[in-house]
Amino acid sequence: MNIHEYQTKDLLKHYGVPVPPGRVVHTDAQAATVAEEIGGSRWVVKAQIHSGGRGKAGGVRVGNSIDEVRVIADEIIGSLLVTHQTGAEGRLVRRVLVEQASNIVREYYIGLVIDRATRRITLVASAEGGVDIEVVAKQTPERIIREIIDPAVGLLDFQCRKVAYKVGLKGALLPQAVKIMKGLYRCMRDNDAMMAEINPLAIVDNGQLLALDAKMSFDDNALYRRPTISELRDFDEEDPKEVEATGHGLNYIALDGDVGCIVNGAGLAMATMDAITLHGGRPANFLDVGGGATPEKVANAFHIVLQDPAVKIILINIFAGINRCDWIATGIIQAMRDQNITMPIIVRLAGTNVDEGRAILSASKFPFIIASNLNDAAAKAVTEVNNIVKKVVPLKKEHS
Amino acid sequence: MSVLLNKDSRVIFQGFTGQHATFHAEEAMKIGTKVTGGVTPGKGGTQHLGLPVFDTVEEAVRETGADVSGIFAPPPFAADAIMEAIDAGIKTIVVIADGIPVQDMVRVERYRLGTNSIIIGPNTPGIITPGVGKVGIMPSHIYTPGRIGIVSRSGTLNYEAVAQMSELGLGQSSSIGIGGDPVNGTDFATVLKAFEDDPDTDAVLMIGEIGGPQEVDAARWAKKNMRKPLICYVAGLSAPPGRRMGHAGAIITSESDTATAKIDTIEALGMFVVRNPADIGATVLRAIKS
Numbered sequence: 001m002n003i004h005e006y007q008t009k010d011l012l013k014h015y016g017v018p019v020p021p022g023r024v025v026h027t028d029a030q031a032a033t034v035a036e037e038i039g040g041s042r043w044v045v046k047a048q049i050h051s052g053g054r055g056k057a058g059g060v061r062v063g064n065s066i067d068e069v070r071v072i073a074d075e076i077i078g079s080l081l082v083t084h085q086t087g088a089e090g091r092l093v094r095r096v097l098v099e100q101a102s103n104i105v106r107e108y109y110i111g112l113v114i115d116r117a118t119r120r121i122t123l124v125a126s127a128e129g130g131v132d133i134e135v136v137a138k139q140t141p142e143r144i145i146r147e148i149i150d151p152a153v154g155l156l157d158f159q160c161r162k163v164a165y166k167v168g169l170k171g172a173l174l175p176q177a178v179k180i181m182k183g184l185y186r187c188m189r190d191n192d193a194m195m196a197e198i199n200p201l202a203i204v205d206n207g208q209l210l211a212l213d214a215k216m217s218f219d220d221n222a223l224y225r226r227p228t229i230s231e232l233r234d235f236d237e238e239d240p241k242e243v244e245a246t247g248h249g250l251n252y253i254a255l256d257g258d259v260g261c262i263v264n265g266a267g268l269a270m271a272t273m274d275a276i277t278l279h280g281g282r283p284a285n286f287l288d289v290g291g292g293a294t295p296e297k298v299a300n301a302f303h304i305v306l307q308d309p310a311v312k313i314i315l316i317n318i319f320a321g322i323n324r325c326d327w328i329a330t331g332i333i334q335a336m337r338d339q340n341i342t343m344p345i346i347v348r349l350a351g352t353n354v355d356e357g358r359a360i361l362s363a364s365k366f367p368f369i370i371a372s373n374l375n376d377a378a379a380k381a382v383t384e385v386n387n388i389v390k391k392v393v394p395l396k397k398e399h400s
Numbered sequence: 401m402s403v404l405l406n407k408d409s410r411v412i413f414q415g416f417t418g419q420h421a422t423f424h425a426e427e428a429m430k431i432g433t434k435v436t437g438g439v440t441p442g443k444g445g446t447q448h449l450g451l452p453v454f455d456t457v458e459e460a461v462r463e464t465g466a467d468v469s470g471i472f473a474p475p476p477f478a479a480d481a482i483m484e485a486i487d488a489g490i491k492t493i494v495v496i497a498d499g500i501p502v503q504d505m506v507r508v509e510r511y512r513l514g515t516n517s518i519i520i521g522p523n524t525p526g527i528i529t530p531g532v533g534k535v536g537i538m539p540s541h542i543y544t545p546g547r548i549g550i551v552s553r554s555g556t557l558n559y560e561a562v563a564q565m566s567e568l569g570l571g572q573s574s575s576i577g578i579g580g581d582p583v584n585g586t587d588f589a590t591v592l593k594a595f596e597d598d599p600d601t602d603a604v605l606m607i608g609e610i611g612g613p614q615e616v617d618a619a620r621w622a623k624k625n626m627r628k629p630l631i632c633y634v635a636g637l638s639a640p641p642g643r644r645m646g647h648a649g650a651i652i653t654s655e656s657d658t659a660t661a662k663i664d665t666i667e668a669l670g671m672f673v674v675r676n677p678a679d680i681g682a683t684v685l686r687a688i689k690s
Contacts, residue, residue: 085642114502116612116649119509119583134654151503151510192501221475221648222501251646255638266580266646267554267609270635271677274659277638278676286639288646291537319559321525321539350563352539374560375678 001218003232004048006097008214011191015183017198018176019211022099024048031073032066034098042101045072047093050237052132052215053083059093062101069098094236102212103205108167109133110181111197112188115148121188123147123155123181127167129200155185169209176209191229192222241307248300250289257282259381260311262301264289264318264328272317275378281385284311291322298331302339312388313344315381317374318351325349325357336366344369344384348377404492404518404576404594405468405527411535412466412490413438414457414473414481417448420496421472424537425449428470431540433533436464457488468492470526470535478522479504482585486517494535495521495585502648505583512585519585523647524577525555536577546571548684549595551588552607553580553647557635557677561607564681570688573601580647582611588618596626603629603688605680610636610659611651619666629687632666633674634659 003011006024013019021038025031035043047059054060059081063069073096080090107129115122125145128136137144145166147159157178164170164177180201188196198211223230235243245252251266255273259281263269266288273283285308289301305311318328328349335341348371349357361368369384371377411428413421416438426449429435437452437460444455454460457469469490473481478497485493486508500522512519520527526536531545538555542562548570552558555577562572576591578584588606595601604626608615615634622630636659639645641652652658667673672687674680 114506114582116582116614117617120506121503138655151507189503192503194502219502221499222503224476225501253640253643253645255640263556265554265556265559266650267552267557267607267635268560270554270609270639270645270650271557271560271633273639274635274637275677283638286643286645319556319563321555321559322537351542351559373564373678375676378678 001220001223001229001233002050002237003216003218004050004234005046005213005215006048007232008216009211011216012183012187012211012214015187017180017183017187017211018208019214020099020102022097024095024097025073026077026095028070028074028077031096031098032070035063035066035069038098038100040100043069044099044101045069045076046097046099047076047081048095048097049081049086049091049093050234051081051083051085051091053085054081057081057083073098091237102202102210104200104212105203105205107200107202108169109136109197109199110184110201111195111199112184113195118148120151121149121185123149123159123163123185125163125167129202133197133199149185154189155182157182172207173203173209180209180211188216192219192226193217194219241304245287245304248297248304250287250297250301250304252304253286254308255283255285256310257284258310258312259385260284260305260308260314262287262289262298262305262314262316264291264293264320264323268317268319272315272374272378275374276315276381279378279382281378281382284308293323293328293331295327295331295334298328299335299338302335302341306339306341311343313346313381313384315346315377317348317377320349320351320353323352325351325353326360329357329360333360333364333366336364346371346377346381346384348372348374404520404574405529405533405535407532409468409492409533410434410436410464410466411468411470411533412436412457412460412464414469414471414485416440416453417443418472421470422449424470424472427540428534431533433535436466457484457490461488461490466490468494468535470494470496472496475499475501479508482508482519483511486512486515491516491518492527493517493519493585494524494526495519495579496524496526496537498523498580500581502581502583505581509583509585520576521579521585523581524579525558527574527576529574530572538575542566543575544571547573547600547602548688549573549598549601549604550575550607551591551595551604552577553609553649554607554635557607560677561605561680565684568681568685570681570684573598580649582649584649588614589621592618592622592626592630596628601628603631603684605684606630606632608632608634608662609647609650610634610639610645611649611653611657613656615662616656616665619669619671622671623669629672629690631672631674631684631687632663633677633680634662634666635677637675
């Protein structure tokens with residue numbers, strides 16, 4: 001689960017990480033009021049959406065007067081911000097963070113990730129702050145400093161000093177850097193975060209270190225024991241189809257193709273998408289119905305997949321282990337009947353109770369296209385979708 | 401394969417009297433797995449499926465000589481159950497739970513250091529040695545005894561591969577799911593080593609997916625240390641970056657996490673690679689004939 005920048009900064013403040021004075025607002029009038037309250041002569045107005053690259057997209061701007069802050073806030077709030085992560089349709093900005101602007105002397109990067117190879121939380125730092133750390137890691141890997149944290153003792157002072165020294169945070173900055181690193185680590189550990197980063201961590205003109213931008217994401221599987229984090233969830237930032245799917249115990253991710261997919265198991269779902277792609281088709285979604293799928297769950301899966309208007313056909317690929325093909329077939333028929341589905345449906349069933357499942361499908365009045373294996377299913381799906389696309393083109397010509 | 405589950409393995413289940421554990425313990429016993437009992441705190445001294453129930457793993461190990469445990473505890477309690485099994489000296493710990501907090505696994509892996517325990521999972525279908533037994537939730541009827549070892553992150557994709565191999569008359573020595581989580585107990589390379597050392601295995605099929613460095617690390621290990629053919633497939637060629645594809649660990653956060661980057665690197669290391677998931681069986685056959 002991701003949260004907004006202002007939420008991350010509120011959280012970090014509680015762990016002793018210094019952030020610029022500021023507040024989140026929903027209107028231009030509030031923006032002006034907050035700018036006056038926090039004082040100063042320059043302010044930053046920052047669009048709050050769950051996406052990187054907000055600055056480049058025009059979502060982070062500086063105002064040199066209260067009036068300018070008001071105008072900028074008015075322009076950003078209610079606009080669609082298009083970043084490299086939002087897609088062409090952009091994301092609606094509902095609120096902005098108004099902060100005192102800082103005079104930056106130098107920028108650094110510090111972050112914490114769960115390193116999969118060492119199976120430990122790792123502190124990552126660089127003197128190259130304010131830029132994408134992935135790019136730094138790729139182009140100048142020697143500029144990235146790493147320190148692995150032993151969960152039995154946590155992040156130790158000397159480790160912070162080592163890292164601070166290596167990135168050049170010395171003298172009066174050293175104790176500040178240690179405090180910030182330890183605060184970031186405690187925040188990550190105590191809230192079950194998957195990652196936490198401050199980028200940039202800046203030296204500002206009064207000689208203080210300040211977290212100018214910060215980002216955290218949290219472990220969905222630990223939210224049950226982190227009620228205060230759960231409350232920070234912003235459903236406006238999520239695809240409503242994905243939210244509905246989660247509510248039904250389904251795993252759904254929207255993609256940009258036209259072949260709807262209903263599969264059991266995450267691995268097989270990805271493999272099914274791959275097979276479709278290799279046959280020249282484009283999957284419309286990833287959907288895992290999971291183990292123990294009841295007929296109702298299968299019908300819900302149809303409901304979610306069909307909310308995507310781009311879907312032209314549906315491919316169902318089930319390899320039943322703890323699932324049962326007869327239940328899946330019953331769910332398919334229930335969905336066809338209740339949701340008046342007329343588009344081509346390709347079904348591949350295998351595993352537990354496969355004969356019963358196939359019998360249920362063939363006894364129905366619906367013209368299912370039955371596939372014998374994964375390759376056959378992908379080939380048939382792509383043939384069907386191409387037929388539909390071909391049919392649509394001459395039809396338009398007739399009318400013109 | 402003798403290191404993880406063999407004819408001498410003595411199995412217990414933790415969370416034994418629960419619905420899922422009961423069903424899968426019965427299924428395991430049907431195919432000959434030597435189940436010796438189970439643990440459910442508070443139900444010690446009773447009988448379940450005709451076997452003794454204990455309050456603690458320590459007691460279960462002392463009374464039954466168990467060396468393998470299948471953990472069916474729900475995610476919030478799974479980390480404690482795993483550490484209890486490590487403490488009791490269980491050698492092979494199979495963790496079925498899907499949804500254990502990642503930082504719990506970070507602590508579990510720290511606790512495991514210096515012990516002889518091996519953790520399979522979490523979020524795994526388990527281990528099956530066809531003809532000998534299973535500890536897990538996979539449908540045993542699709543597997544046949546044979547000489548191909550399988551190791552995978554995904555469950556259903558493992559079944560898919562088995563079905564393709566069965567059509568070509570290829571059976572399995574053992575099939576091991578290492579699980580779909582970002583922090584797991586056993587990585588691909590560890591299982592590859594076990595298969596390399598196993599006299600009953602001729603070739604190994606590794607089924608990976610997007611996210612993490614495991615597949616490439618394992619292939620590098622194999623290039624240096626393995627004499628048996630290794631066949632690899634990596635699912636998620638068409639997965640978008642930054643999204644968790646069902647498994648907690650299946651997420652592209654950098655270029656090296658993509659299926660294409662992994663499979664290209666593995667191919668360059670000289671392993672057999674599968675790009676179309678429908679060609680898994682055929683590629684395994686080609687590999688053992690080479």
